[in-house]
Amino acid sequence: MNKWLRKLLGLATTFSMSAALIQAMPLPSAPEVSAASDYWKFDFGGGGTASGYTGVTATTGYSSSTGYGFSSGTAVKDVSAAGSGALSDAVQFTNSSNTGSYGFCADVPNGLYQVTVWLGNTNRTSVAAEGMYQIINMTGNNATDTFQIPITDGQLNICACAGKAGYAYTMSALEIKQISTDTTTNPTIWICGDSTVCNYYPLDSSVQAGWGQMLPSVLGADSGWQIRNMAASGQYAAGFLNGGQFTAIETYGKPGDKYIISIGINDTNYSNAEEYYNVVTDMSKRAMAKGMEVILVKQQGRNGDASRNPLLTGRWFGGTLDQIGSELGLQVVDLFNLWQNHCISIGTDATTALYMSGDTLHPNRAGATVLAQLMASAVNFDVTGPSYTGETFTDGSVYMIQNVNSGQYLTVEGGVAADNTNVCQSADSTPSAANQWKFVKSAADGYYYLYSMLAGGESYLLDVAAAGTDNGTNIGIFSNTNHDAQLFKIAANGDGIYRIHTKVTNDASVIGVAGGSTEDGANVLEWQIDNTANQNWRLIEVKAATAATTYLHGDMNGDGILSASDLTILKRGMISGFTDTAAEQASDLNSDDNLSVADAVLLAKYLTTGVCDFSDRKYYAMNGVITNGVWEDTNAGFTADSYVNLANAVGSSLAFTVNVAKTGNYLCTFSVANGSANDRKMMISVNGRTDTWLQSFLTTSAWTTWEERALVLPLAAGLNTITLVSHTAEGGPNIDFLRTTLTDEPVAEPYDPNSDPDIIVSQNPVVYIASDSTAQSYKASYAPQQGWGYYLGNYFSSNVTVSNHAIAGRSSKSFYDNGRLTTILDAMKEGDYLIVDFGINDGAASQAERYAPVCGNVDNPTEGSFEYYMTFYIKGALDKGATPILMSPTLSIKNQSQPFKVGYRNIDSACRMLAAKYNIPYFDLGQAMTDQFNNTAYNTVYSYYMGSTTDGGTDFTHFTETGANVVAQIIANGIKGLGIPLSNQVA
Structure with a gap:
């Protein structure tokens, strides 16, 4: 059994036992490569020198004769410190930086060193050596930490530098120990992360902790790894890369090292999906170029996620990490669902006990330990076993899987589509969703997800219980966790027989029938390969059923052509009825649910004139x-x-x-x-x-x-x-x-189970957008089409986050009916803003799903009217302490030439009355666009609309990327003139 998983499963006892275990786990020192005796100890400050140390005061300049001292130009001063002995005084660096040349120098032979630093009195200080960060954000008086560093130029250069602006950067003591004459560092796990990952001090007793801090104790001192946790509180991907934390990783990283990227929570405030994708991809490629194994981590969620219904499937750009992992062939650890499943298993109170008090995001020491154990269970640190070649299958092909020993079929017990349902063998050979499995290729070479065809073949996968590796581990089904426990390699064993290997055991084990039983309903388990027939399976492909017969509207004989023969069949059906159900359905051309002369007239009109007045099917x-x-x-x-x-x-x-x-x-x-x-x-x-x-x-x-x-x-x-x-x-x-x-409306945005754009982690104002296709953000595949909501955030300061919920085809009614307003209001906080811009789709009387006509009354609006639905947006935002901003619809130039005329004046009138009634801001976007576009060259305005992108284009409602950006700027300028607090944030 995987030793990290054993530790994790052991946590399922009591919390008190877990806490005792955590306290008992020693933090390992850097493992020695080879023995060496060179050892230097320095005591900084003017308050005397502790026994066994070399004293260094602020006036000790570097001298080649002594072999140590501060480099020329380094500004330091002696200060007192709260500790005792060597820690009772310190020096304060005042002009040092992580990339600068000012610092303390110690001449040492080339080799590999273990460096231990003790700070003086400080709020937050980082340590740089050799011109780059080595320790990030040590906190508290006399905080201490250790790192391993190769020296190749005969001198160690080190300084205390910026951790938090405006505070002293001090150092009380320094110990330098040569652990090898070879400059090759030990196998290293490098970590990129944020406040849920980083170190807190004291390392061995801090109440709050990051999982990267606890990983050394989870892996143990004998793991063979040194762990360099470069994570920092509040950090985001671009900040990590550009702020200097990645420099040491790229400089010292080597083949055999691991680089774990667990960042994204703060990117929702400082970045966007495109920048996040670019930065993480860049770091990954650069680490891979150094021979490192890169592991991406979809970060854990908040306290309370495990109680949601339905459950979230991810947060913090998890979908982007899946994309990068797929593109670069990287392991993606779904820590979100590993953590969520653990929290579900222990219950609400025990989950809360794993977080800092009153904090729904940050784990305490016990919680960070659990996260570290989950990471250790997901990342394989064991020796790789034998290699087996997997067979290749058509992606999405469906099979029944028959056991060679019993002749029975791999089946979901009872046909129950639910997490943790058992999988057994069944004598029932009738094809059904319970005994059919869809093979879906994974990013991992040679492995497949085996989806049960229950629940449409999209929801439940063959699953090794708790990612177990012991003989006898149960096999069941579970929702997609993106974990190795759901990956299987199908290896040919000759004569059309296969073994099904489990990735969690690195192919060392396969699935088979318990005890080699031939009984109906016998359990299916994971077991090491023993070359018995119960571990052998045949695959019987299930061909897709032919689609039900459905004819085109009016095509009575199903030949794909509308002709006089169809009219004859339709007339005959009016008299004697239909024996062909498909023809009967195709005959209702006016969609009134009856076959009548009116249908025959419509078909005859089409055959004689070519004019098609058929109703929607x-x-x-x-x-x-x-x-x-x-x-x-x-x-x-x-x-x-x-x-x-x-x-x-x-x-x-x-x-x-x-x-x-x-x-x-x-x-x-x-x-x-x-x-x-x-x-x-x-x-x-x-x-x-x-x-x-x-x-x-x-x-x-x-x-x-x-x-x-x-x-x-x-x-x-x-x-x-x-x-x-x-x-x-x-x-x-x-x-x-x-x-x-x-x-001509765009397709709705596909569902991304790892994307949670509705969750905004920001204390700053969030501007939510409720609108239609003119504002919607479109993926790159829709280029050059774009909505103004995509660009609006570019026109605000960094203190404002824009959350665009606009979606094509929505009116004030359908946006509300589809639950999208509720989603916004659930996330909204006091001080936020809600831009509401509807009207284009509200007047579609033929489409009841959207229809919300203007009634002209805002005091007692007619139920179902535009004013009626707009009231939900206004009151919902006001009740949250947020500010609703109403706007008129965008300008359409369809069938217009300059001077353009603004439309939707009934919507403008209704919004003005609503704004007056509730004393909220209103911006007449349609008029503002008209004014600006009438003062812009026609060909330029023409290029703003999608109709300009094709010959004979007719879409002069939706925008090109250029046009959407222009509209976003017009809106930003409009908001700037509203005289509300948000106006001051327009860049």
């Missing part, structure tokens, strides 16, 4: 493929013969088969009823693609109240499968139909 849920659900007709208000009621369980699902005439983006509108009080979120996928969309379905107040919810999805010409999978234990809403409408 409806697809009824009752005709879809249901997993764990039923048809019902209990609750009135639906339009088909019945609706679908999915089981109250994660993974219950409904799949629609739709047929569209052309490839493009489609507004997919679902008619739903949700009589519960909770958001019944569903994960939506198209054609089995890896991109998925997490869609909220908030309460409709009653099961007989049917409302529409929509998002834009990418569909291909022809047949498509749109699958909705319940994301919560309550299942999904009741579903009546899906309607598809071709649109």
Whole structure:
């Protein structure tokens, strides 16, 4: 069993026992490479010299005859200190820096040295040697620490330097011990991190600690590693790289060293995903160039995360780390879920006991020890075992896995889609989701994730319990943890037989049936290779089922062409009905749920004139493929013969088969009823693609109240499968139909389980944006399209953070109905701001999901009106102590030439009245854009819109990157003129 994991599992006893163990763990000194006798001890300050030390006062300049002293120009002074003996006095450095030449010099032979430093009286001091940081932010009087350093020029140069501006940088004593004549450093673990990782002093007794501080005691003095923790409180990736902390890592790092990057919490304040990606990628490549193994860490969450429902799957740019890991072939440790799972297992009170009092982010000493143990369980420090070559499989292929010894199948026990469900062998050979496994290639060479086909094949993976490595460790299923416990190598054993190796054992163990049993239901376990038949498996590929038959609108015979034959079939169906269900569905051209003469007239009109007046196509849920659900007709208000009621369980699902005439983006509108009080979120996928969309379905107040919810999805010409999978234990809403409408709006942003943009860690003001596609931030793949919200943060000082929640296709109604306002308000604090900019989509009377017309009354607005919904935004922000800022919609120049005329004056009027009623700021963005654009060359304005990017382009509502940036600047200038505190932060 992995020795680090044994330590972790031992923590599952009592906290008091854990605390005792922690106190008993000694902090290791740097391991010796070879014995040597050279040893120097210096006592700094004018208060006398302790026995066994060489005295150094502020006046001791360097002399080649003595071989020590302060370099020429170094400004130091003698000061007292709070300790005793050598620690009763010190020298204070006043002009030193981590890269400067001012400091203390000691002539020593070339070799490898262990250097121990004691500070004097100080608030926070760092130590630099050889022109670079060696120890970061030592705190407290007489703090001490040790580092290992090679000397190649015959002299050690060292100084105390800036830890915290405005405070004294002092040094009381220094010991220099040669541990080898060879300058090669011991195998080293270098750590990049922040306040949850860094050292706190005294190292062996601090109440607060970072996991990097506790890692030496977790690994033990005999691990063979020296650990250089370069993490610093408050640090972010670019600051770490550019501020000097990476310099020692790049200078001394070598093949065999590990570089652990565990940073990102503070990047949400100082950086963005693009800069974070660039910096972490740069550091990783530079460390890899030195031969180091780079390990990326998705940082642990906050106290309270383990009590959320649903649980978060990550924070702090975790998705970006996954991307970098995939691109560079690096291990990514999912410390977020390792920590969260541990907190769930011990409960709320025990979790709180692992954090600093009143602090939901920083671990105390016990918590940091647990984190260090989790890291040690995730990063393999054991000797690598034998090597096995894995077979290659088509990504996403599905197999039944048959045991050679028993002839039975690898099966999820009871077909229960839940974490920790056991996996056994079953004699049932009928293909089902419980005995089918989807092979998904991982970034680790030769390894695969084996997804159970339960819950749509997207949620639960074959899993080695607790990442165990002992013989007999249980095999089950668990949600994706991005851990080696869910990685398997399928190695051929001849004659179409395979072994399934576990990565947590470095392929030393495989999965097999307990005791070689042939009994139905016998357990499946991990065991070292013993060459018995119960460890051998056959793979039986499961071919995907043919998609359900669905015809294009009006294509009655399904030949893909609208012709007179289709009109004949439609007329015949009006008289005698249809035997072909697909033809019957395709016949309702006006989508009134009835076949009538009106449908025949529409088809005849198209065949004779080419004019297509068909209504948007409806697809009824009752005709879809249901997993764990039923048809019902209990609750009135639906339009088909019945609706679908999915089981109250994660993974219950409904799949629609739709047929569209052309490839493009489609507004997919679902008619739903949700009589519960909770958001019944569903994960939506198209054609089995890896991109998925997490869609909220908030309460409709009653099961007989049917409302529409929509998002834009990418569909291909022809047949498509749109699958909705319940994301919560309550299942999904009741579903009546899906309607598809071709649109020029962008596709909704895919779900990223590791991205948590809604969590803002900042004491400074946060500006939240609630808006539509004109403001939305778009990924690089959408270039040159961009929204103004992407650039707005560039026009504020560093004291302001912008959090852009804008999303395409939303109105004041649908943004609220989809739960996006609730997400903002949950994160908002006093002093924040909420920019609200809707109106473009609110007047779409044909789209009930969005429709929120202006009623003209702000004192008692009509339910469902623009003013009605805007009140939720205004009051919600005010109740949080935040400031709402209303704006009119952006200017569209479609079908316009200069001088341009501003539109949406009804929205402008409504916003002005709302602003007056609630005494809040309002900015007429549409008018401001009109004024500026009428004073700008037409061709320049034309280039601001997406219609300029293609010949014959028609989109003069959405912006190019240049245009979005211009609009962002107009908004910033508008805010500057509002006379509110935020105005002073406009750069």
